[in-house]
Amino acid sequence: MKALITLTSSESKRLIAKGVKAMPDVINAQENHTIIVAGGTTNAFVAEELMGIKINDKSGYTMGIVTKGELGISQSTQKTTPFVIQKGQVQEIFWKDYLPKLKKGDVFIKGGNAVDHTGLAAVMVSDSMGGTIGAAQGILYARGVKLIVPIGLEKMIPDVKAAVEFMTESTLDESIGHKVGLIPMLGASVVTELTALEILYDLEARCIAAGGVDGSEGSVIIAIEGLDEEVSRAMQDIRALKGEPAVTVQ
Secondary structure, three states: EEEEEEOEEEEEHHHHHHHHOOOOOHHHHHHOOOOOOOOOHHHHHHHHHHOOOOOOHHHHHHHHEEEOOOEEEOOOOOOOOEEEEEEEEEEEOOOHHHHHHOOOOOEEEEOOOEEEOOOOOEEOOOOOHHHHHHHHHHHHHHHOOOOEEEEEHHHEOOOHHHHHHHHHHOOOOOOEEOOOOEEEOOOOOOHHHHHHHHHHOEEEEEEEEEEEOOOOOOOEEEEEEOOOOHHHHHHHHHHOOOOOOOOOOO
């Protein structure tokens, strides 16, 4: 059976979050280890799915944000600190303070700003020390901690490696909004809408088009194919998440 679905940006974020929750590494970490859900609007959806909570202002679950046509810093009045979840329970500890305790079996979830067809993702940073990923990446690599990057196909660019190399050739002189750099996240498990559909329903999924207007900017159109019962189940679930509110700054 083959079907076609269209997802707005926020609907994609919800689907991706559900896919992340269903990953074997995440299920294992929820039961036996620790998960850090770093900042990011998509990660706000992930936090909701993992903990069964509601984050009303998801723009407050991030620092850097693209809004009003420029690169900026979230001005949300409802800031939410990234969660540290140990064996399914939220810990009263700042995520950076937990970094030295990370070990194999733990999971670090970090959003991104760019992904390409090879599955390489990157994140923009304005902090001189590399922001969240600058603080965490060395520890993750050294200790074999799983890095998961939930990221929508609306953020697909032609070539992440080429983009990173271009950005590091020289410094920026001007910018509309904040000046940023670009850090690649090698070895990360990238979860897009396609990955989520494969995880949740064992379907083959292909993005065939993207874009929209009048609130559907950033939408993706995806064709799915698989067993009749799985495609039907996917369609039922997708219809249920249609109408997911857009992420707005409050």
